[in-house]
Amino acid sequence: MKYEDKIIENNLPPANLIGVAIEASSFMLEKTTIKVKTNKSSFNSIQLRGLNLVIHKDQNYIVEPLNINPDNLEQIIVVNNTDLNPGINTIRIIDNELKQWSERQIYISPISKKNYDVIKNNQQENNIKLAAFSNLTNNMVSISVLPVETKSIDDNNSIIAGLTINPYIKTSLLNSNYYLNDVNRLKYYELDLALLNQESLKYDWEYMKLQPPTANYSFDIGINLKGTIANPLKSKSFHKVKLVSSKEFITASADVTENGTFEFQNLLLTDSTYVNLSLHKQPNFEYVDAKLALQVVNRKKLYNKVFTGLIEKNCNSENDTIKIVNFDLPHFKEKTIQLKEVVSKNKKKQLTYGNILSNRMLRGHKIDLTNNSSSILNFIEGNGFKVERTIGKIKIYSRLPGVLQLPTPIVYIDDRQLYFDYYELEFLKMDDLDEIYINSLALVPSINNNLGIIRIYTKKQQNTYSKKPHPNSFFVKDAFSKSSTFQNLEYENASSNGFNNFGTISWFTKTISDSNGNFTFDILDYNKKNCKIIIEGMNTDGQIFHEEKVVQLK
Structure with a gap:
């Protein structure tokens, strides 16, 4: 193969006389076409075993029996992408005795398109107000505002690759933003080639048969709340328990068993959060006065790999370190003495936020x-x-x-x-x-x-x-840490190469768009003609997005 000015040579692996081949095309954006084929020699070996097409991701799977015969040694299956899971899906050909004959991975795009347009709205003194517009409502987003020349990010920084690709392959996908930003059919085709060129898949079928994966750290994807109904109740299974957390924008319901128990799973609740419970009768969801008891059942979990500090023997010596580039770094006002405000004592109580x-x-x-x-x-x-x-x-x-x-x-x-x-x-x-x-x-x-x-x-x-404000309110302790706002440092010179390389104009860790899909945010004026804005997040349908935009500030 010739690439630029290089010629790369390698021996192809020897062909097997007995086997099953998979062809897959998932870059049509709406449908995935899978072709399974074999030869006559292979058919004679596998006809009594039966073949199945298995498509899976995590605990979700599709199993489709194959009908290959001597007169037709190939079969084409078309699957709607909406029936598959967003991200990496693994295709396997498995016979009825659980022997694997072939495997490959495909990528189903989870990307939400046409999200945000960002413009400068107005400027008041040293603050610039930016407005973001979208057709998607109530999105939860993170916004990074950086100098256009920034070197602090590269094509490997992407929430999409981090959540939907890298956990399912052996090594992280290089230059992931090349494939995932400004997506089109050609980019998906090239991503498919990248997945095909893995030396081996991360999860081995033979090993999984012997050691099936288990969920050992359910706390990582949310806490589980399990409760009981204290009151005598007829037809318990005809009831549901409603949970409301206004602080976390969570509303959920759980079925009641005949034993009078219920459980909410995978709730992302921050520490020191109240949740309100109420009992309702089906089918009209009528309120029922009842006393409910609740407990967290999966909170105390040990970490699999606890961080114990740097181990010196695993660190390269200073002589082994190769310095590629000596980047200019931003300088902060570390030695600046901030004078406290002079407060005049007055009988009238001073308002802290009155000057906003x-x-x-x-x-x-x-x-x-x-x-x-x-x-x-x-x-x-x-x-x-x-x-x-x-x-x-x-x-x-x-x-x-x-x-x-x-x-x-x-x-x-x-x-x-x-x-x-x-x-x-x-x-x-x-x-x-x-x-x-x-x-x-x-x-x-x-x-x-x-x-x-x-x-x-x-x-x-x-x-x-x-x-507790209500008898059926439950106070959740030792849950996830609270989100904290980013506090930027003061820079000596925002015009320096160091600031342009690695400075941060602002970062908004968690912003929720309104019912029209819009939101505004303020940044400090660093006297820049434009800035680079990175918007990442998830919409109400669970689709994640990563967008990079250059916005004019002057």
Whole structure:
């Protein structure tokens, strides 16, 4: 084979006289065509054993018996890609005695197309506001904003390859973004060639027959909550238990067994989270008053490979290290002394967040001993809003006389907007709050009939272990760590090669788009003409995406 100015030679493996061949074409984007063929010598050896086409990924599989006969030694099977699993799928030809005759891997694209357009919206002093538009609603995304010349990423950085390809092959796919960014039929064909050229597959069939894979670390994909119903109940299996976590945007239901038990599996809950449970009767999902008990059943797990620190014998000596490039690195303001603000003592309590632009048109309240006895919902109700309380749901409306359909406000907790429900407010105690900014008549640019803004700021150190707000609320301890916001460092010079190579303009670890698929975010103005934006995440259908865009800033 000739490649550029090189000629690569290698011996082809010897052909087997007895065997089964697989041809597969999965890069048509909608259907996968699989051709299975053999020869007459092979047919005489396998006709009594029977052959099956097996397509599998993880615990999901398709088994299709093959019908090969002496007059027709090949068979074509067409499978809709929607019936296969996104990512790497393994095709195997297995006979009825579980002997494998052939194998290969194909890739089914999980990529969600036509996601985001990003533009500069406006600029206020040193902050640039960017707006992202999409036709996909309620996406959870991570946004990295970097200099255009950045060397901190390469073609191997991709959430798509990291989740759908690399776990299923022996060595990580090189230059994965070449295949997965700006996808087309030719790129998928080249990815198929890359998969075909693996020396061997990661998971060996003969070994799996002897040692079937087992799930030993279920906590890694979510915690499991198992519970019982304390009340005597007829026809238990005709009931379901509903779980709501407003903090995590999770709503789930579980069947009740005849023993009165139920279980929720693989929940991604952060530490110190309340979940609310309720019992409902089928088929109309009628609420049933009952006492429910709950426990976490898979939380305490030991790690398979615990990190114990660097082992010196496994590290190369300094003489063995080859320095390829001496990159310029960014310099930080490490020796800069930050002066504290001068605070003038006054009888009037100073508001911490009062100077934020979005709070200036709202009435600020410092929460102290004089106003922390009531609940947050009573406080909201006493400041121009109407609050409706039902089991498992809280509704808030702005009071307007003579209006049939009352508008709803925009509610934030620590700058995190509540999108789907206000039930999380039921769990907040006034002594956990620092400040509240509120205005029932604040105008909100929206097509969702919004009117009014409520901004709630919690105290930095809060004890959430204290009280349970509802008898069927369960407090989840020792779960996944909370998401923390990225705090950028200060750079000495944002015009240096070091900043352009490895500097970070901003990083938003977790952003959720609104019901229209849009969101905005602010970045600091580093006096750049443009920037590189990387958007990664998952939509509500489970499709993951990775997009890289250059956005004009001037």
